Amino acid sequence: QVQLAQSGAEVKKPGASVKVSCKTSGYSFTSFYVSWVRQAPGQGPEWMGLINPNDGTTTYAQKFRGRVTMTRDTSTRTVYMELSGLRSEDKAVYYCARGNTMTVFDYWGQGVQVTVSS
Amino acid sequence: EVVMTQSPATLSVSPGERATLSCRASRSVGNNLAWYQQKPGQAPRLLIYASSTTFPGVPARFRGSGSGTDFTLTITSLQSEDFAMYYCQQYHDWPPLTFGGGTKVEIK
Numbered sequence: 001q002v003q004l005a006q007s008g009a010e011v012k013k014p015g016a017s018v019k020v021s022c023k024t025s026g027y028s029f030t031s032f033y034v035s036w037v038r039q040a041p042g043q044g045p046e047w048m049g050l051i052n053p054n055d056g057t058t059t060y061a062q063k064f065r066g067r068v069t070m071t072r073d074t075s076t077r078t079v080y081m082e083l084s085g086l087r088s089e090d091k092a093v094y095y096c097a098r099g100n101t102m103t104v105f106d107y108w109g110q111g112v113q114v115t116v117s118s
Numbered sequence: 119e120v121v122m123t124q125s126p127a128t129l130s131v132s133p134g135e136r137a138t139l140s141c142r143a144s145r146s147v148g149n150n151l152a153w154y155q156q157k158p159g160q161a162p163r164l165l166i167y168a169s170s171t172t173f174p175g176v177p178a179r180f181r182g183s184g185s186g187t188d189f190t191l192t193i194t195s196l197q198s199e200d201f202a203m204y205y206c207q208q209y210h211d212w213p214p215l216t217f218g219g220g221t222k223v224e225i226k
Contacts, residue, residue, distance in 0.1 A: 035215070044205055045154075045162060047215040061214040095161055103209035104152050106173065108161035 002026040004034075004096050004109035011115045017084040020112045022096030029077040030054040033099035036070060036081045038092040039111075046092075050099060051079055086116045120144055120211050124204075124218035130226040137193040139221045141206035146186045150210035153182055153191045156203045156220075165204075166191065193223070201225055 007021040022034065035050040049060035051070040058070045064083070072079045079096060094112045097105035121144040131137045141151065149169035154162035164173045166182035169189060179194045193200055206218040 044219045045207075045217045047213075047217070049213070059213055063214070097161075100164075100167075103212065103215055104164065104167045105154075105162070105207075106164050108163075111161055 002098065002107045004098060004107055006094075006096060006109040006112045009113040009115070011117065012086050013118055014087055014116055016086050016116075017082055018086060018114055019080055019082040020094050020096075020114070021078055021080050022109050023076065023078045024098070025077065027098070029074065033102045034072075034079045035097050035099050035103075035105060036068075037095045037097055037105070039095070040089070040092040043092075045095075048081070050102070053079060083114075086114075088116050090114065091116050119214050120147060120208050120216050122206055122208055122216050122218035124206060124221050126221060127219070128222045128224060130224050131196050132226045133198060134195055135226075137196055137200075137223055139191040139193075139204055139223070141184075141189040141191070141218050143187045143189075143208055145211070147208040147210035149185045150208060151182070151184070151189050152207045152209065153180075154205045154207065155200075156205065162205060196223070 003025045005023045010018050030053050033050045036048040037045045039045045051058045053072045069082045096109040098107040100106040123142045125140045151169045153166040156162040165176050165180050170182045181192045183190050203220045205220045
């Protein structure tokens with residue numbers, strides 16, 4: 001079955017970076033885009049960007065350009081999202097999600113809580 | 119970017135009744151609209167895509183409709199497991215892909 005397993009919770013100081021992983025299984029890794037979506041407490045989901053695991057090309061939301069980097073490792077079927085320059089408003093649950101036809105999210109990881117605190 | 123507005127923010131419904139949720143786009147998104155359900159502490163779950171196509175495994179009581187700027191998710195005969203948050207998402211004009219602020223369906 002399709003699974004996306006994410007790394008554990010993170011606590012970071014303002015200005016630091018966080019790197020979250022998403023290990024996939026149960027489907028052809030290079031056939032489906034993977035997006036990163038975050039959700040702040042009490043808010044709706046917010047799309048950050050996506051990566052094509054086949055060739056590593058990325059598309060980022062303008063809001064995060066310059067701060068976010070998405071990468072993949074085809075040997076381990078894992079995608080990564082690194083967010084730099086963390087501030088308090090980056091506190092959120094970060095999800096990876098498989099894109100069916102690229103932009104409809106049919107399977108999601110369990111989410112990673114990222115807390116930014118001095 | 120396309121702004122998605124959902125209404126109402128909270129919908130109080132008795133079990134067995136019908137719930138009607140609305141989603142409006144700031145400009146036309148064609149039928150490129152998906153609906154997700156989210157329960158506390160869980161990831162969103164895809165219910166509907168292409169405005170009205172039910173994702174496999176989703177009960178038939180979930181129905182989507184609409185096109186252009188106005189969309190509706192109808193849940194006929196609400197079950198206890200349907201009380202949750204619901205989000206719409208457009209994928210017509212991106213980046214960015216955008217979600218609505220959500221509707222909470224609660225027990226009346």
